Amino acid sequence: MTAVAAGxxxxxxxxxxASPSVRLVGKRLLMAVPITLxxxxxxxxxxxxxxxxxxxxxxGADATPEQIRAMELQLGLDKPAPLRYLDWLGGAVTGDLxxxxxxxxxxxxxLGERLAVTGELVAMAFVVSxxxxxxxxxxxxxxxxxxxxxxxxxxxxxxxSVANYVLALxxxxxxxxxxxxxxxxxxxxxxxxxGGNLHSLVLPSAAIGIPMFCLYTRFxxxxxxxxxQGQDYVxxxxxxxxxxxxxxxxxxxxxxxxGLITVVGLNLSTLIGATVIIEQIFALPGLxxxxxxxxxxxxxxVVQACVVVFAVVAVLANLLTDLxxxxxxxxxRYGSR
Amino acid sequence: MSVKRDEVLxxxxxxxxxxxxxxxVRDLRIRFTRGGRRVHAVNGLSYRLDAGQMLAxxxxxxxxxxxxxxxxxxxxxxxxxxxxSARFEGAELVGMPEREIRRRRGRDxxxxxxxxxxxxxxxxxxxxxxxxAIRAHSGIGRKEADERxxxxxxxxxxxxxxxxxxxxxxxxxxxxxxxxxxxxxLAGEPRLLIADEAxxxxxxxxxxxxxxxxxxxxxxxxxxxxxxxHDLGLAASYAQHVVVMYAGRAVEYASARRLFGHxxxxxxxxxxxxxxxxxxxxxxxxxxISGQPPDPAAIPKGCAFRPRCASATGRCEQAPPFSExxxxxxxxxxxxxxxxxxxSGGSGGGGENGATR
Numbered sequence: 001m002t003a004v005a006a007g008x009x010x011x012x013x014x015x016x017x018a019s020p021s022v023r024l025v026g027k028r029l030l031m032a033v034p035i036t037l038x039x040x041x042x043x044x045x046x047x048x049x050x051x052x053x054x055x056x057x058x059x060g061a062d063a064t065p066e067q068i069r070a071m072e073l074q075l076g077l078d079k080p081a082p083l084r085y086l087d088w089l090g091g092a093v094t095g096d097l098x099x100x101x102x103x104x105x106x107x108x109x110x111l112g113e114r115l116a117v118t119g120e121l122v123a124m125a126f127v128v129s130x131x132x133x134x135x136x137x138x139x140x141x142x143x144x145x146x147x148x149x150x151x152x153x154x155x156x157x158x159x160x161s162v163a164n165y166v167l168a169l170x171x172x173x174x175x176x177x178x179x180x181x182x183x184x185x186x187x188x189x190x191x192x193x194x195g196g197n198l199h200s201l202v203l204p205s206a207a208i209g210i211p212m213f214c215l216y217t218r219f220x221x222x223x224x225x226x227x228x229q230g231q232d233y234v235x236x237x238x239x240x241x242x243x244x245x246x247x248x249x250x251x252x253x254x255x256x257x258x259g260l261i262t263v264v265g266l267n268l269s270t271l272i273g274a275t276v277i278i279e280q281i282f283a284l285p286g287l288x289x290x291x292x293x294x295x296x297x298x299x300x301x302v303v304q305a306c307v308v309v310f311a312v313v314a315v316l317a318n319l320l321t322d323l324x325x326x327x328x329x330x331x332x333r334y335g336s337r
Numbered sequence: 338m339s340v341k342r343d344e345v346l347x348x349x350x351x352x353x354x355x356x357x358x359x360x361x362v363r364d365l366r367i368r369f370t371r372g373g374r375r376v377h378a379v380n381g382l383s384y385r386l387d388a389g390q391m392l393a394x395x396x397x398x399x400x401x402x403x404x405x406x407x408x409x410x411x412x413x414x415x416x417x418x419x420x421x422s423a424r425f426e427g428a429e430l431v432g433m434p435e436r437e438i439r440r441r442r443g444r445d446x447x448x449x450x451x452x453x454x455x456x457x458x459x460x461x462x463x464x465x466x467x468x469x470a471i472r473a474h475s476g477i478g479r480k481e482a483d484e485r486x487x488x489x490x491x492x493x494x495x496x497x498x499x500x501x502x503x504x505x506x507x508x509x510x511x512x513x514x515x516x517x518x519x520x521x522x523l524a525g526e527p528r529l530l531i532a533d534e535a536x537x538x539x540x541x542x543x544x545x546x547x548x549x550x551x552x553x554x555x556x557x558x559x560x561x562x563x564x565x566x567h568d569l570g571l572a573a574s575y576a577q578h579v580v581v582m583y584a585g586r587a588v589e590y591a592s593a594r595r596l597f598g599h600x601x602x603x604x605x606x607x608x609x610x611x612x613x614x615x616x617x618x619x620x621x622x623x624x625x626i627s628g629q630p631p632d633p634a635a636i637p638k639g640c641a642f643r644p645r646c647a648s649a650t651g652r653c654e655q656a657p658p659f660s661e662x663x664x665x666x667x668x669x670x671x672x673x674x675x676x677x678x679x680x681s682g683g684s685g686g687g688g689e690n691g692a693t694r
Contacts, residue, residue, distance in 0.1 A: 232455040240470040241442035330505040
C-alpha cells in the first residue's frame with residue numbers, strides 16, 4: 001500500500017487555492033453578502049409600508065398626536081426611512097443590532113436566548129428524522145414492493161399530506177391530553193434540567209420532524225430503487241459477486257446520498273417557517289415566537305434582526321449543502337476533466 | 338493458428354459431442370411481463386462454447402443478445418421468466434438459487450458492459466472497485482488485495498497503474514475506464530468473460546486496442562470470451578465462432594471463417610451487405626435492411642425475419658428448424674442463400690480478416 005500511496009497527494013498546499021471546492025466556498029460566501037443585504041432592505045421596506053408604528057403601539061389608542069410625535073422623536077422614527085436603514089446597517093455591521101423599541105433591551109441579547117431554543121428544536125427534529133429515515137429507506141429499498149416497503153411508503157405519504165400544525169394539535173391531543181406523557185406547552189431550559197428540557201421538546205420536535213422523516217424516507221427510497229434498477233454500475237457491482245447489502249450500501253446509497261443532501265438542504269430553509277407556527281402552538285420562547293410578537297408591536301429593530309437571522313441561516317444551509325457535495329462527490333472535489 | 342481449430346471443430350450448438358463444453362446453452366427462453374404485456378426477449382437460443390474460445394453473438398439491438406448473457410449470471414430483474422438450459426461446466430445456471438449463482442459471478446463468469454462511463458461507480462476510487470471484486474471471492478487481506486489490484490491494472494495495460502489506483506473514474510478517458518472494467522472482471526479469475534458491446538461506446542482506435550487486449554488476455558489466461566456485438570466486421574476479425582440472433586432466436590451459427598465465406602441465412606447476408614465498405618462508389622447509398630426488427634411483444638409466427646426477407650415464401654409462415662445443415666454450420670431458414678459464384682470468401686465485409694486473427 002505504501003508504494004501505492006505515494007502518488008496520492010502532490011503539493012497539497014500549492015493546490016489549495018486552485019482546488020475547486022475552496023473556490024466554490026469562496027464564491028458562495030461572497031454571494032451570501034448581497035443576498036443578506038437584499039433581504040434586510042426588503043424587510044425594512046415592507047415593514048415601513050405597514051400602517052402604524054411602534055410609537056402608536058406603545059402609547060395605545062388614546063394617545064394624542066402630540067404624544068405620538070414626541071415618542072417618534074424619542075425613538076428616532078421621525079427620520080426618513082433610508083436614513084434609518086443606514087443607521088441600522090451601520091450598527092449591524094459592527095455587531096450592534098440596536099435596542100428593542102418596546103422593551104429597550106438589547107436585540108442581540110434577546111436573539112441569543114431565542115436562537116438557542118429554536119436551534120435546539122430544529123436540531124432535534126432534524127437529527128432524529130434523518131437518523132430514522134436512512135435505515136427505513138434502506139430496508140424499504142432492499143426489497144421494493146414487499147410488505148415493509150409498502151408500509152413505509154403508506155406512512156410517509158400520509159405524513160407528507162398532513163400540515164404540521166394539524167399534526168401538532170393531534171400530537172397534543174393524544175400525548176398530552178389523552179395520555180399525559182408529554183407537556184402540551186412550555187419549555188424547560190437546558191440549564192435547569194437536561195431531562196426536562198428534552199421532555200418538553202419531544203412533541204414540538206415530533207411535529208416538525210415527522211413530516212421531515214416522511215419526506216426523506218420517500219425521497220431516499222425512491223432514489224435508491226432508481227439506482228438499483230437503472231444504473232449500470234450497480235450491475236457491475238452485482239456481477240462482481242458481492243452481496244446485495246453491500247451493493248445497496250456501498251454503491252447505491254453513496255450515489256443516492258447526493259440527492260438526499262439536496263433535499264435536506266432545501267428542506268432545512270423551509271423548516272424555519274415551520275418553527276414560527278410550532279413555537280406558537282407549544283408556547284416555546286424561540287425566535288419564531290419573538291418575531292411574531294415583534295410584528296404585532298411594530299418593534300422594527302427586533303423584526304429586522306429576526307428576519308436577517310433567518311436569511312443568514314438559509315444561506316448557510318445552502319452553503320453547507322454545497323460544501324457537503326464538494327466533500328462527498330469526487331467529481332466536484334477533483335474537478336471534471 | 339485459429340484456422341486449424343476451425344477446420345477440426347465439430348461445432349455443435351445444441352448437442353454435446355466429444356469433450357464437455359465450457360458453456361452449453363440449449364433452448365434458452367426469457368420472457369418479461371411488463372404492465373400486463375408479455376415480452377419475449379429470447380425465444381430459444383442454443384450455442385456451445387469450449388474453454389479458451391471466443392464466440393461472438395451478433396444481432397441488432399433488441400435481438401435478445403444482452404438479455405441472454407445477463408441471464409447466465411442471474412442478473413435479470415425479478416420480472417424475468419427464464420426457461421431452457423444453460424450449463425456452465427455441467428452446472429445448470431437456469432433456476433440456480435441466488436446465493437449459489439452469486440458465488441459464481443465474477444469467479445466463473447465475469448462481465449464487461451457497454452458504457453464504461455456508466456459501469457463504474459462514480460463515487461469510489463478505481464482501486465476500491467477492483468479490490469471489492471477481489472475480496473468478494475477470496476479471503477485475502479487488504480494489502481494483498483491492493484497489490485493484486487495494481488497487478489490487474491498493469492495486466493490490462495493501464496498506464497501509471499499505481500497512480501490510477503487512487504483516482505476516480507471521471508479522471509480517466511473512456512478507453513482507460515474500459516480497461517478498469519476489464520480489470521474488475523478479471524479479478525475473480527473467471528473462465529468465461531462476457532463482453533457485452535464492450536467496445537461500442539469507444540472510438541475506433543480505442544475499440545481496436547480493447548479488442549486486442551481481450552484477445553491477448555484470452556490467450557494468456559486461457560479464458561473463454563463471449564463477445565456480444567452488432568458489428569459483424571468486429572466478430573469476423575476476432576471470434577472463432579459466430580451466433581447470429583434475430584428476434585430472440587439463433588438464426589445462424591458457424592465458425593467465423595465458414596460463416597463469412599458461406600452465408601446461408603438471408604438475415605446474416607443482409608447484415609453483411611449493410612457494412613459500409615471503402616470499395617463502394619463514393620456517395621452511393623448505403624444498403625440497409627428495410628423494415629424494423631419485430632416488436633418483442635408481437636413476434637410474427639414462423640420465421641421472424643419473413644416480413645423483411647426478399648426470399649420469403651408461404652412456407653416461411655412455418656418456423657424453420659435451427660439445425661446443422663452442413664458440418665459445423667447451423668441455420669434456421671427454408672431458403673438458404675447459395676455460395677456466391679467465383680469461390681468463397683468474397684461475400685461480405687471483413688471476410689478476409691478472419692484468417693488474421
